[in-house]
Structures are given as C-alpha cells and as structure tokens.
Amino acid sequence: MPGVLAGLMEARRKNPLLMALIDPEKYSPNTAGDIASALDDSPFYAILVGGSTAIWQSKVDDIILAMREKTAKPIIIFPGSISNLSPKADAVLFISLLNSDSTFYLIDQQFLAAPIVKGMSLEAIPTAYIIVGEGATAGFVGRARPIPEDRPELAAIYALTAGYLGFRLLYLEAGSGAKRPISPSFVETVKKASPVPVMAGGGIRTAAQVHELFDHGADIVVIGNVLENPSDAAELIRGLKALRA
Numbered sequence: 532m533p534g535v536l537a538g539l540m541e542a543r544r545k546n547p548l549l550m551a552l553i554d555p556e557k558y559s560p561n562t563a564g565d566i567a568s569a570l571d572d573s574p575f576y577a578i579l580v581g582g583s584t585a586i587w588q589s590k591v592d593d594i595i596l597a598m599r600e601k602t603a604k605p606i607i608i609f610p611g612s613i614s615n616l617s618p619k620a621d622a623v624l625f626i627s628l629l630n631s632d633s634t635f636y637l638i639d640q641q642f643l644a645a646p647i648v649k650g651m652s653l654e655a656i657p658t659a660y661i662i663v664g665e666g667a668t669a670g671f672v673g674r675a676r677p678i679p680e681d682r683p684e685l686a687a688i689y690a691l692t693a694g695y696l697g698f699r700l701l702y703l704e705a706g707s708g709a710k711r712p713i714s715p716s717f718v719e720t721v722k723k724a725s726p727v728p729v730m731a732g733g734g735i736r737t738a739a740q741v742h743e744l745f746d747h748g749a750d751i752v753v754i755g756n757v758l759e760n761p762s763d764a765a766e767l768i769r770g771l772k773a774l775r776a
C-alpha cells in the first residue's frame with residue numbers, strides 16, 4: 532500500500548485537495564463520528580486531527596477510533612504538541628514552525644517526538660509551518676513572529692528555504708478562526724516560489740473561498756472551524772459538491 536504522502540501527491544496530480552481539521556478540544560467521539568460520516572461523502576480528501584490547547588493522547592485515540600468507524604479517508608495528526616500524537620492515525624504532519632522565536636517549536640519538541648513517532652509506527656510527513664497575519668491561538672502558543680499579510684515575499688523566501696531544507700509540504704496558517712483567510716494573492720506569490728506543495732488554512736468558511744485559493748495555486752486547503760456546526764458543515768459540503776460538479 533502506498534504511504535499517505537505518496538497517496539496525496541498522486542491525488543494532487545489530478546486535483547488540488549481539501550482537508551478537514553478536527554480539533555479534539557472541540558469534539559466528543561460521538562460528534563467526531565458524525566462529522567466523519569458527513570465528510571465520507573464529500574470532496575474532502577483527508578482528515579487532520581489536532582489543536583493548540585487541551586489535548587491529551589487518550590482523547591485523540593478515542594476521536595480517531597470513532598471516525599474510523601465512519602470513514603476510510605486518511606487520518607493525519609496535525610500536532611500542536613507531543614500530547615497530540617496517537618498510534619491510531621495513519622500519519623503525522625511532522626511540523627516545524629519556521630517563524631517561531633522559540634526553539635521549542637522549531638526543533639526541541641520534534642527531538643522529543645521523533646522516538647515516539649517511530650514507536651507508534653506513524654508515517655512522518657516533513658512539513659514547514661508558517662504563521663501569517665493574525666495567527667490566532669497557533670501564533671500565540673507557537674511564539675510566532677507572524678508574517679504581515681502584505682509581505683508575501685517573506686513567505687516566498689520561507690518556501691524556498693523549506694525546499695532547500697527538504698520539507699515535503701509548506702503550510703501557510705492564518706490561525707484557526709482567523710477573521711480573514713490568507714489572501715489568494717498571498718498564496719499565489721508563495722506558490723510561484725515554492726518548490727513544495729502549498730497548504731493554506733485558517734478562517735476559510737465557504738466553497739467560493741476554497742475555489743479562489745485553488746485557482747491561485749493552493750495545493751491543499753484546510754478547513755476546521757466551520758465544520759463544528761453540523762448545519763454549517765452540511766451547507767459547506769453542499770457548496771463544494773456544487774462547485775465541483
């Protein structure tokens with residue numbers, strides 16, 4: 532069976548991809564199972580599981596197991612910290628927050644996590660993580676020096692750096708619940724310079740916003756917050772299906 536990264540690169544060759552973010556702080560196993568059912572019949576390619584606060588392993592295990600009963604889509608940890616790791620997932624975005632002022636988010640947690648990831652037999656996907664603009668909780672917790680929204684050229688340099696350092700994905704993060712998503716023109720500038728696929732997330736709420744980001748070069752778009760309300764999630768999925776049809 533191909534690995535998760537190989538599978539997503541293959542899928543990306545046909546279309547840009549959507550990923551759903553499930554924050555274990557915001558879901559119970561029951562509600563996570565419900566959203567996994569809804570996502571199963573939707574254009575979402577994979578499910579990310581992660582958050583910045585109040586996460587512990589048994590909670591993540593329970594949420595992933597509940598989702599596994601409802602969908603066969605890949606489940607990938609998007610860790611805020613080591614306590615977010617779970618052997619029940621298929622893979623982990625092995626992230627380094629490149630614009631953090633703290634070595635804790637750049638390399639120290641990764642040093643502590645590496646033997647655990649190996650022990651859990653998780654596929655590690657080397658991912659450069661960049662906080663842009665508001666940054667929300669991820670920016671605060673990660674001690675980020677966020678890239679100003681009108682300075683995409685700085686993120687483009689990080690993209691080049693990420694490629695030279697051997698990362699396989701670049702994740703541009705406005706922060707979960709950000710008032711404004713990263714702009715399409717920002718994504719376009721970064722994409723032009725990036726040797727690796729570009730992910731964008733934070734504050735994206737509508738199918739139209741998703742498609743605008745795809746049109747400007749995003750390889751992967753991540754949506755979290757809006758899925759927490761079942762009727763908003765259903766409306767978004769309807770909109771995505773309509774735009775894809």
Ligand code: 1GP
Pocket residue numbers: 552669704705706707708709731732733734735753754755756757
């Ligand atoms: C946050 O990019 C993700 O890490 C998703 O953001 O929750 O605002 O959709 P939202």
